[in-house]
Amino acid sequence: MKNIKLVFTFAILLSFVTFNSCNTEEIDDGLTTTVNPDTNSNPGDTTDNPDNTNNPTGSDGEITLYTIHGENIIKKQDYKVTGQDLAYQQDTKKHQELWSLTKKIIPANYRTKMNEFLIYNGDVSGSSGFVIETKSDLSKWQMGVAINFTNDQKELAYTIIHEFGHILTLNNDQVDAIINEANCSNYYTGEGCSKTASYINKLQSNYWADIWEEFIKAKDTETAMESFYTKYSSRYVTQYASTNPGEDIAEVFATFVTRNGGVNGSSIAEQKIQLMYNHNELIELRNYIRNNLGASSTSRSNKKSILPAPGSWKKANTFGNPNKSHCSHKK
Numbered sequence: 001m002k003n004i005k006l007v008f009t010f011a012i013l014l015s016f017v018t019f020n021s022c023n024t025e026e027i028d029d030g031l032t033t034t035v036n037p038d039t040n041s042n043p044g045d046t047t048d049n050p051d052n053t054n055n056p057t058g059s060d061g062e063i064t065l066y067t068i069h070g071e072n073i074i075k076k077q078d079y080k081v082t083g084q085d086l087a088y089q090q091d092t093k094k095h096q097e098l099w100s101l102t103k104k105i106i107p108a109n110y111r112t113k114m115n116e117f118l119i120y121n122g123d124v125s126g127s128s129g130f131v132i133e134t135k136s137d138l139s140k141w142q143m144g145v146a147i148n149f150t151n152d153q154k155e156l157a158y159t160i161i162h163e164f165g166h167i168l169t170l171n172n173d174q175v176d177a178i179i180n181e182a183n184c185s186n187y188y189t190g191e192g193c194s195k196t197a198s199y200i201n202k203l204q205s206n207y208w209a210d211i212w213e214e215f216i217k218a219k220d221t222e223t224a225m226e227s228f229y230t231k232y233s234s235r236y237v238t239q240y241a242s243t244n245p246g247e248d249i250a251e252v253f254a255t256f257v258t259r260n261g262g263v264n265g266s267s268i269a270e271q272k273i274q275l276m277y278n279h280n281e282l283i284e285l286r287n288y289i290r291n292n293l294g295a296s297s298t299s300r301s302n303k304k305s306i307l308p309a310p311g312s313w314k315k316a317n318t319f320g321n322p323n324k325s326h327c328s329h330k331k
């Protein structure tokens with residue numbers, strides 16, 4: 001077992017001041033479990049879990065972990081929390097609302113790739129959402145939603161769309177975890193070797209390969225990445241997208257879904273949007289999400305649209321961790 005605190009500290013040391021969007025990877029309860037010897041002093045506050053003495057103490061703001069069963073989430077465990085986090089933990093109605101929104105964005109046939117849903121406090125990592133594989137073959141994923149960053153419904157929706165973009169492009173149908181980097185002739189995501197016809201391999205081979213060496217040289221320093229992005233900004237839908245191909249495709253997917261209208265022009269950024277339109281199943285996904293979020297062009301009811309504007313989230317103009325192909329703790 002790795003020591004999560006050492007990993008976290010090391011990750012912080014490696015991070016840049018503004019490049020630290022995905023600075024930790026593990027939110028595995030097995031890695032973070034520590035028994036707090038204190039007895040529960042608020043028995044009235046934990047009616048559904050009267051004795052939480054043995055609950056693990058999360059080191060990354062974990063509050064409540066659910067397992068996903070079809071349409072429903074079932075509590076797997078509460079983490080030992082106090083104060084405001086305890087109030088968040090007890091707000092199970094809010095947890096259900098977050099899950100309901102997630103279901104509006106991720107249809108059932110894609111939710112089969114998810115088996116865990118984590119409610120957490122994003123202050124520790126500075127993240128609003130993340131995904132992490134729960135099976136090494138990439139067949140199952142956990143999604144985390146920061147309950148303290150959920151006041152803006154549109155930004156929350158954008159976060160979930162972006163995070164879904166990672167699961168969509170990094171799951172075992174798209175990426176082969178068995179093939180190591182040395183034997184991978186396609187884009188290696190970090191989790192595995194992308195399949196030839198995968199979305200992310202098409203994106204990387206068509207729109208990154210010619211500048212790959214420049215990216216590799218630039219990715220470890222902030223100033224170099226700023227220069228890289230300035231030079232190639234017409235290739236990216238947001239600055240965050242230039243972090244790496246994994247973040248790029250999540251941002252391209254989110255832009256494809258949230259933008260009213262189709263492709264605008266012929267820049268490489270727009271060619272990436274076209275890549276999405278080239279796949280009918282992605283167009284179906286786009287329609288599913290937009291209808292469920294009450295896109296104004298499709299909604300006939302009085303329900304308020306919570307479809308976010310493309311690239312409207314507050315971290316769009318930042319970089320993430322260039323060494324992580326998915327946002328494990330996205331800022």
Ligand SMILES: [Zn+2]
Binds near residue numbers: 166
């Ligand atoms: Zn991300």
